Amino acid sequence: MSASGPTLSSEYASATPLQIRIDTHARHSEHPDDPASMVLDLLELTGAEELADIGCGDARFLAQLANGGHRGRLVGVDTSPAMVAAAAAIAGVDTRLADAEHLPFADGEFDLTTARHMLYHVPHPEAALREFQRITRPGGRVIVTVNHPGTCARTRELVTRHARPFGLAPVEEMANSVTSSTLPDMMDAVFGNAHVHRFDNALIFSSAPPLLRFAEALFSFCGVDTDTPHRAEIRAAVAADIDTWFAANPGQVWRDPKGYISVVATVE
Numbered sequence: 001m002s003a004s005g006p007t008l009s010s011e012y013a014s015a016t017p018l019q020i021r022i023d024t025h026a027r028h029s030e031h032p033d034d035p036a037s038m039v040l041d042l043l044e045l046t047g048a049e050e051l052a053d054i055g056c057g058d059a060r061f062l063a064q065l066a067n068g069g070h071r072g073r074l075v076g077v078d079t080s081p082a083m084v085a086a087a088a089a090i091a092g093v094d095t096r097l098a099d100a101e102h103l104p105f106a107d108g109e110f111d112l113t114t115a116r117h118m119l120y121h122v123p124h125p126e127a128a129l130r131e132f133q134r135i136t137r138p139g140g141r142v143i144v145t146v147n148h149p150g151t152c153a154r155t156r157e158l159v160t161r162h163a164r165p166f167g168l169a170p171v172e173e174m175a176n177s178v179t180s181s182t183l184p185d186m187m188d189a190v191f192g193n194a195h196v197h198r199f200d201n202a203l204i205f206s207s208a209p210p211l212l213r214f215a216e217a218l219f220s221f222c223g224v225d226t227d228t229p230h231r232a233e234i235r236a237a238v239a240a241d242i243d244t245w246f247a248a249n250p251g252q253v254w255r256d257p258k259g260y261i262s263v264v265a266t267v268e
C-alpha cells in the first residue's frame with residue numbers, strides 16, 4: 001500500500017474499474033440509465049459543433065458521437081495517460097493529456113464543452129468551470145454532470161466497513177464536495193445561468209457476483225489500493241457479507257439509490 005492510500009492516478013491508471021462501473025450502471029439500474037445519451041439529448045447537436053469533453057475517460061461518449069457521423073471536431077481531455085491512450089484509439093477523436101484547471105485551448109475555441117462525472121475529482125472546481133467558460137465561445141454551452149450526494153452509499157459502506165479494521169479509509173483527495181446539491185449554485189456564480197436536469201435511479205442486484213464485481217470496482221474510493229497487502233482479505237470479507245445477505249433475503253434485490261444532475265449553462 002502507498003503511504004497515503006489510493007490516489008486519482010492509481011484509480012485511473014487502468015481503464016478497467018471505470019469500465020466495470022459504467023457497465024454495471026448500464027446493466028443493473030432500476031430504470032434505464034444511459035448518462036451519455038442523456039447528455040447527448042441536452043446538447044441538441046446539429047453534427048457540426050466543435051466539442052471538448054473534459055475528463056473524457058475511455059471516451060466512449062465521444063465514440064458514440066464519432067460513430068454517429070458527427071462532423072465537427074471532437075476533443076477528449078484527461079489527466080490519465082491510460083484514458084488518453086484509450087481515447088486516442090477512437091477514429092475521429094482528438095485527445096489531449098491535460099488538467100481541467102489548465103486547458104491547452106484558445107479562448108472560445110469550442111461550441112460545446114462537456115464534463116461528465118469528473119468535476120468531483122478536481123481540486124479547484126470553480127477554476128475548472130472558469131476554464132470551461134473560457135474555451136467555449138459566447139452563445140456556446142457548457143454541460144456538467146455530477147452525482148447526488150450518497151450515490152451508491154450502501155455498497156461503499158459495505159466495502160468501507162471491511163477496510164476499516166485494516167486502518168484503511170476513504171482518501172479525501174479522491175473526491176471534493178461537488179454534488180448535485182452544490183453544483184447549480186457554483187455554475188450560476190460562474191456563468192450567470194444554470195438549468196438543472198435531474199435523474200434519480202438505483203442500482204439493483206438480484207445475485208451476488210455482479211454486486212461483488214461492482215463493490216471491487218469501488219475499492220479505491222474506500223481506501224483500498226490495488227497493491228494494498230490486505231486487499232484479498234478485504235475482498236473475501238466483502239464477498240462473504242454479500243453471500244450472507246442474499247442467503248438471508250431470498251428473492252429480494254440489493255438496492256442502492258443513486259442519481260445525478262446535468263447542469264446546462266450558456267456562455268454569455
Ligand SMILES: C[S@@+](CC[C@H](N)C(=O)[O-])C[C@H]1O[C@@H](n2cnc3c(N)ncnc32)[C@H](O)[C@@H]1O
Pocket residue numbers: 008012018022054055056057058077078079080083098099100101115116117118121122123
Ligand atoms: C469517473 S471518470 C468519468 C469518465 C467519463 N467522463 C465518463 O463519464 O465515463 C473521471 C475521469 O476524470 C479524469 N480526471 C480526474 N481529474 C481530472 C482533471 N483534473 N482534469 C481532467 N481529467 C480529470 C479521470 O482520469 C477519469 O478519467
